[in-house]
């Protein structure tokens with residue numbers, strides 16, 4: 614079987630291996646014929662950190678080749694999206710039945726592949742922020758993999774959404790996602806107060822965001838692409854009294870990943886959620902796609918397709 618493995622001498626730290634062992638699914642796992650997968654920012658770190666020969670790949674979509682032996686999960690031939698821990702960048706992969714959702718014909722494999730990590734993070738982060746109907750929500754990294762879903766889901770939930778983007782040229786993209794206001798600085802006038810903040814950037818931005826929050830608001834802190842954040846009690850003095858800061862870990866809970874994927878897939882099928890795909894290529898181009906992701910050249914998700 615063919616699939617990518619880590620190799621420090623290869624481009625982007627990867628090599629396409631032509632002779633991997635066939636997967637041996639556990640009783641609660643089905644065998645997925647992978648047709649598309651998407652890249653996530655954290656996979657850049659994983660590829661660097663894991664030993665040589667490790668097999669990356671968390672987001673995948675494809676066809677069930679062999680159902681789970683214990684009878685759980687989708688039947689043979691079903692089109693599915695799947696949330697894996699690793700080994701997804703290959704022709705075939707074992708998938709725990711509870712981590713997959715069956716796809717409507719209106720959802721393409723490319724779209725489905727974008728949903729697992731980024732979509733679930735956005736959905737669950739927004740859930741953790743509570744009811745946002747009619748409330749002001751700030752989303753940082755708004756045109757990134759997670760951010761693009763977070764903006765659309767928050768707008769669909771009835772929030773007034775302010776999208777923070779790092780560069781003015783991303784303004785239009787954020788407006789296209791449905792954001793009501795787009796900012797490139799938290800020093801702008803008349804911002805907030807925000808009932809909820811979804812922050813994937815960290816660094817100085819987190820404290821700046823807290824200073825713009827409403828009393829008893831919730832800041833969901835899920836990423837730190839901008840570096841370590843430093844908070845002082847004084848950041849809460851202005852108006853963010855008793856605001857909650859949640860150190861957010863999206864893979865928890867594990868047992869409802871398939872359910873949450875099904876929610877996202879249904880929204881895509883109904884045209885209410887539109888995954889922004891900034892890069893689609895044959896899967897042999899995975900190293901090139903990873904480099905483009907690392908250089909911040911991809912708007913939305915990078916998707917790799919298998920024949």
Ligand SMILES: NC(=O)c1ccc[n+]([C@@H]2O[C@H](COP(=O)([O-])OP(=O)(O)OC[C@H]3O[C@@H](n4cnc5c(N)ncnc54)[C@H](OP(=O)(O)O)[C@@H]3O)[C@@H](O)[C@H]2O)c1
Pocket residue numbers: 653654655730731734753754755756757758759760778779780783813814834835836837838839840861862863864909913
């Ligand atoms: N906690 C969890 O469970 C969880 C789950 C998923 C992801 N994450 C983390 O969340 C973060 C975002 O993931 P992602 O997949 O959305 O990444 P992504 O697709 O690379 O998007 C990141 C966005 O952040 C912006 N950005 C990057 N560096 C920035 C900086 N220094 N200042 C301001 N904006 C910056 C980029 O905007 P520009 O192009 O405009 O610069 C880009 O739109 C990563 O750190 C990832 O590891 C955590």
